[in-house]
Amino acid sequence: MSVVARLEEHAVHPEQELAALLERAKGAGAVVSFTGVARGASKSGQAVHRLVLEHHPVLTLQSLQNIGGEAAAKFDVNHVHIVHRRGNIAPGEPIVFAGAASIHRRAAFEAADYLMDRLKTEAVFWKREVGEAGSNWIEPTETDYADRERWD
């Protein structure tokens, strides 16, 4: 069992992260991963020039590690892999890579789903979109919180 949780200042390369996860997952049988990508438009359809992810010097990485560790404990998985960007992110660039490996596909799917629900609502970041509409803070929606509560 291993957990990788990394806070990344520079571009995240999902193919490299998946390769690293596959390498660790040898013999696992099932690997599921999710990549979140910065959108080029806000919910109201206005152009977004960049996404800014502010972070906390200590608590942000700690939150990624906690979420990864709790996913590893909750599901029958061998490996959990989280890489999260911080700073300025251009539309089309990956924001987050979250993956899990297991001997059973269901556990790998559930762990990846769980990772994202927790990351959306509990990873210590403050996000804002900068674009046509100025600078706007983005917080989790009630649906995001409801998705998170499914796992309690």
Add this chain to the structure above:
Amino acid sequence: MKVLFHGRLAEAIGSELEVSCASDCTVAEVRERVAAEHPDAASVLRNKRALSVVGEKLVRDDYRLASGDKLEFLPPVSGG
């Protein structure tokens, strides 16, 4: 006492503020003092999903602050 702010709270208030409070005042008392001085940030400060942190640990509203404590107010967080 030194109080730190993050995200939209830092935008509204600044990233750091010196707040005077009686010895062993609570987190809630400091929050209300800051909210009174910065009404534009009051609703975020009082948001039920905002977090209070002392020494990198989450604390509750009734936590009593000791001299030298560094209190941080975190608006609702969101990754992914």
